[in-house]
Amino acid sequence: MAVYCNISEDAQQKYEHFTKEKPNPEMSIEYKVGHKDFVNSGKASSEIKLMLKRLGVNPEILRKVAVASYEAEINVTAHSLGGDIICDIYLDCVHIKFIDNGPGIKNLEKALEPGWSTADDLVREMGFGAGLGLPNIKKNADVMHIESAENQSTILQIIVFY
């Protein structure tokens, strides 16, 4: 099992506070993500963005959440057998968890490198497979945590502070 954690310097203190306090989410929503369902994939991320927008989160943060969440949602559709998204909204941050049904990532270090992709022809035809999704998540999320191994589910978590 491999783990990767990326905490931006800005977010370090907020994250420590968050993990210490363990607040209850104001709102918690679950979504299903279908295997190779390129018609519906992305809907959860756009709904999450819309919800945060209604709560008054600023546009720059909205874009970061949307981009990170969308890349993760598409990865579940494109590379896994499908899975679930759990979105917990707190007063000062959003925590989104993507849990899929495998088959997992054999080499996590490689997967995180820009340009590395195992996308099949169908996925590439849809405009994916640049190998920039995980780097894009890393760039936009304040905290990113990914856990995976071969023949196991992948669990990706992101936190963005407002």
Next chain:
Amino acid sequence: MKLREIVELLDGVLLTDAEHLDREITCAFGSDLISDILMCTKEATLLLTGLTNPQVIRLSDMIDLLGIIFVRGKKPADDLIEMANARDLPLITTKFTLYKSAGILYNSGLRSCKI
């Protein structure tokens, strides 16, 4: 420049609501890779692309797109045009390639979006 002018320059066809022609377009970006588009658009931009699947419309939920130009004569299905109208997102199709379309717009003064 107005979208109307862009349609004329590209000898294109507007597929969505006619009022979209009056939209002001400030900059553009061209790509067929979704992650590339997500990574490179920090400001509201016009997108030139050959992709015509639902994800290209879904993209506009995540980032600010001023409109989409489908190049090489590509035309999205009717349900995508509906999706775009519901989002107030202009769609245009042109027979020109991505390279030619971008060249024409650039030479006419439409700048590249900040990346």
